[in-house]
Amino acid sequence: MENKKYALFLLVANRYGVLMRISGLFAKRGYNIDNLSVGRTQDTDISRMTVVVECEESLLEQIVQQLRKLIDVIAVESASTESVMRELMLIKISHTSENSGHLMQVINIFRGRVVDMSTQSLIVEITGQEDKLNAFIKCVEGFGIIELSRTGITALIRGGSSLLESSKTYYDN
Amino acid sequence: MKLTGAQILIKELMACGVNEIFGYPGGSVLDIYDELYLNRDVIKHYTTAHEQGATHAADAYARVLSKTGVVIATSGPGATNLVTGIATAYLDSVPLLAITGNVSTKLIGRDSFQEVNIVGITMPITKHNYIVRDVGELQKTIREAFFVANEGRPGPVLIDIPKDIQRASVEYDPKKEFIFTKKNTAITKAEIENIVQLLVKAKRPYIYVGGGVVISDATDLLIEFAKRLEAPIATSLMGLTAVPAQHKLALGMAGMHGRYAASKALAECDLLIAVGVRFSDRATGNKEMFIKNCKVIQFDIDRAEINKNIKPDGFLIGDIKEILKKLLDVMPSQDNSQWINRVYKLKESHENELKSPNDGSLTPKYIIETVQSILGDTLVSTDVGQHQMWTAQYYRFSKPRTFVTSGGLGTMGYGMGAAIGASIGKKKQKTVLFTSDGSFHMNLNELVTMVSNDLPIVIVLFDNNALGMVRQWQTMFYNKHYSETTLNRKTDYASLAVAFGAKGYRVKTTDELISVLNEVKSIDTPCLIHCVIDSDENVFPMIPPNGTINDIIIK
Numbered sequence: 001m002e003n004k005k006y007a008l009f010l011l012v013a014n015r016y017g018v019l020m021r022i023s024g025l026f027a028k029r030g031y032n033i034d035n036l037s038v039g040r041t042q043d044t045d046i047s048r049m050t051v052v053v054e055c056e057e058s059l060l061e062q063i064v065q066q067l068r069k070l071i072d073v074i075a076v077e078s079a080s081t082e083s084v085m086r087e088l089m090l091i092k093i094s095h096t097s098e099n100s101g102h103l104m105q106v107i108n109i110f111r112g113r114v115v116d117m118s119t120q121s122l123i124v125e126i127t128g129q130e131d132k133l134n135a136f137i138k139c140v141e142g143f144g145i146i147e148l149s150r151t152g153i154t155a156l157i158r159g160g161s162s163l164l165e166s167s168k169t170y171y172d173n
Numbered sequence: 174m175k176l177t178g179a180q181i182l183i184k185e186l187m188a189c190g191v192n193e194i195f196g197y198p199g200g201s202v203l204d205i206y207d208e209l210y211l212n213r214d215v216i217k218h219y220t221t222a223h224e225q226g227a228t229h230a231a232d233a234y235a236r237v238l239s240k241t242g243v244v245i246a247t248s249g250p251g252a253t254n255l256v257t258g259i260a261t262a263y264l265d266s267v268p269l270l271a272i273t274g275n276v277s278t279k280l281i282g283r284d285s286f287q288e289v290n291i292v293g294i295t296m297p298i299t300k301h302n303y304i305v306r307d308v309g310e311l312q313k314t315i316r317e318a319f320f321v322a323n324e325g326r327p328g329p330v331l332i333d334i335p336k337d338i339q340r341a342s343v344e345y346d347p348k349k350e351f352i353f354t355k356k357n358t359a360i361t362k363a364e365i366e367n368i369v370q371l372l373v374k375a376k377r378p379y380i381y382v383g384g385g386v387v388i389s390d391a392t393d394l395l396i397e398f399a400k401r402l403e404a405p406i407a408t409s410l411m412g413l414t415a416v417p418a419q420h421k422l423a424l425g426m427a428g429m430h431g432r433y434a435a436s437k438a439l440a441e442c443d444l445l446i447a448v449g450v451r452f453s454d455r456a457t458g459n460k461e462m463f464i465k466n467c468k469v470i471q472f473d474i475d476r477a478e479i480n481k482n483i484k485p486d487g488f489l490i491g492d493i494k495e496i497l498k499k500l501l502d503v504m505p506s507q508d509n510s511q512w513i514n515r516v517y518k519l520k521e522s523h524e525n526e527l528k529s530p531n532d533g534s535l536t537p538k539y540i541i542e543t544v545q546s547i548l549g550d551t552l553v554s555t556d557v558g559q560h561q562m563w564t565a566q567y568y569r570f571s572k573p574r575t576f577v578t579s580g581g582l583g584t585m586g587y588g589m590g591a592a593i594g595a596s597i598g599k600k601k602q603k604t605v606l607f608t609s610d611g612s613f614h615m616n617l618n619e620l621v622t623m624v625s626n627d628l629p630i631v632i633v634l635f636d637n638n639a640l641g642m643v644r645q646w647q648t649m650f651y652n653k654h655y656s657e658t659t660l661n662r663k664t665d666y667a668s669l670a671v672a673f674g675a676k677g678y679r680v681k682t683t684d685e686l687i688s689v690l691n692e693v694k695s696i697d698t699p700c701l702i703h704c705v706i707d708s709d710e711n712v713f714p715m716i717p718p719n720g721t722i723n724d725i726i727i728k
């Protein structure tokens with residue numbers, strides 16, 4: 001069986017140590033985390049995590065089942081493609097008076113936004129799918145990347161349902 | 174009414190039915206121990222020699238009683254000494270509540286005296302754990318901890334309570350109710366139908382049971398199910414007491430050191446019905462070959478066990494008792510007489526005999542069988558190694574929850590604390606601990622606990638002057654390079670027992686053993702019987718790691 005990339009969506013209790021519990025489970029069971037992002041939801045007691053893993057389909061099911069056992073995990077779903085996935089990157093690029101015009105063109109093509117600028121460098125904010133960001137990095141490498149920071153992928157499943165709603169089937173209430 | 178954290182803790186423990194706990198006092202739990210002192214008529218506290226012993230005792234207490242075991246330890250080293258005991262309980266699905274004190278919240282994170290992040294340390298070996306940072310959360314945390322330890326597949330839970338939280342006061346309502354949501358394990362009619370279809374199609378069904386049957390107290394239903402299906406029952410180590418050894422359909426333990434008939438019938442079956450068993454590598458050997466010729470049905474309360482080690486053709490999730498009840502409601506009687514007669518033949522075959530020299534020498538088989546025949550059915554605990562496997566093979570268990578052993582983690586040193594917890598759990602019932610010169614040295618300090626509490630424990634110590642199980646592997650797979658397994662301990666075990674205040678005996682012959690057992694039978698204080706056995710006694714049969722029935726070594 002071949003490895004594929006999957007996104008896992010988690011709703012977790014916004015509590016002390018919850019990130020450690022999730023990452024600890026991955027570490028102890030030997031699952032690899034490709035990418036992880038976490039943030040609060042509209043409910044301050046609940047955080048949402050997006051974890052990207054690369055594994056076989058059978059292992060994905062096992063990961064979901066193991067995650068469901070954690071007390072702080074409220075809901076888990078997995079998806080491969082039927083979701084909206086985005087990542088945000090801030091990237092600091094050096095420029096000179098000669099090449100800055102060309103650099104601005106590249107930034108515009110990728111719909112990036114310049115959020116800070118000095119005579120020798122600028123910071124671009126850019127959002128998109130993971131491969132779009134990778135492509136942008138390739139295109140500006142020649143100018144000189146000073147540093148960059150990526151948020152990790154965040155995602156929502158398409159359509160009208162919510163994770164909290166779909167999780168209800170797993171619990172009596 | 175306003176109460177302190179320590180007061181709330183003790184009140185909540187009492188409300189949850191706790192009347193016996195194990196532990197060891199220390200600086201960060203002084204307030205809790207002060208409350209224990211004031212409530213000593215309601216909760217009896219047993220102080221062990223070491224926190225590890227206390228955890229094993231609480232774990233064994235839970236195993237024999239089907240009730241949450243509770244252990245208390247102080248911060249820092251007290252807490253870290255619990256780790257092996259918690260991991261042991263985790264691997265064997267035992268409901269255990271560990272309570273640790275910690276330094277005051279203001280001192281946390283400053284490397285204060287006896288400070289350790291025990292919540293971080295025990296995260297991978299607990300079902301869940303808590304640090305209480307607000308005394309207002311304490312009541313709910315304790316209730317939830319008991320719920321989590323027992324809900325679904327049981328397991329250990331730890332609550333870390335900083336010292337200032339134990340001392341802080343808050344309004345307390347003992348009648349306050351908390352509702353915790355259970356996982357939905359409702360089984361549909363269609364699911365039952367599908368499984369019954371597989372069951373009735375089978376010509377050679379084989380039931381393989383684990384600790385889940387013991388935990389669910391499902392023995393009677395299991396036997397009814399096996400009769401209805403005309404299927405033999407084999408067990409894992411944890412499932413050994415789920416079926417009476419003398420039952421016609423019982424094949425005994427399967428796996429690495431399992432009985433020949435259990436392994437052979439497994440290789441010949443066309444349907445394997447796994448009931449509350451998790452397919453450990455010690456039980457399955459080669460996983461691909463294990464189920465090569467049969468379909469597999471799995472019943473478990475833990476959904477994550479499905480497809481973890483083995484991919485079944487059908488499964489049901491829920492309490493084993495409920496599942497078996499539902500199946501028995503609809504499953505007609507099956508005629509698999511041809512198969513069951515074949516199984517009976519296997520049971521009677523000479524390969525299925527557990528051979529041992531019959532020359533009057535003191536063999537493990539002789540010792541274990543004689544202990545059972547003279548002392549009768551007692552509670553039995555073991556340490557880990559050859560003596561543990563011999564006990565599993567030779568002792569004829571007739572009732573669930575009478576055998577306490579570390580299965581999953583394989584914790585050498587488990588036995589001393591376990592014998593204490595088992596005996597206390599059953600109102601100071603006679604308990605036999607089978608141990609060895611290797612394991613005994615790990616936690617022999619707990620002799621003090623046995624003696625202080627006058628526990629009727631008989632320690633039967635197999636002395637082969639070696640770390641026998643490791644030595645056996647070195648004999649078979651490492652060219653007899655006995656690297657660090659010849660012990661050459663000079664311990665005089667009988668005198669050591671006497672020095673601790675117990676009775677001590679040394680036996681070298683079968684006659685000596687019989688006379689000592691007749692003496693200790695009527696003694697209600699701890700006794701140690703040092704049995705000298707041959708260094709070259711091995712555990713057979715054996716299926717080498719990752720092997721199959723074709724690789725079985727009978728003798």
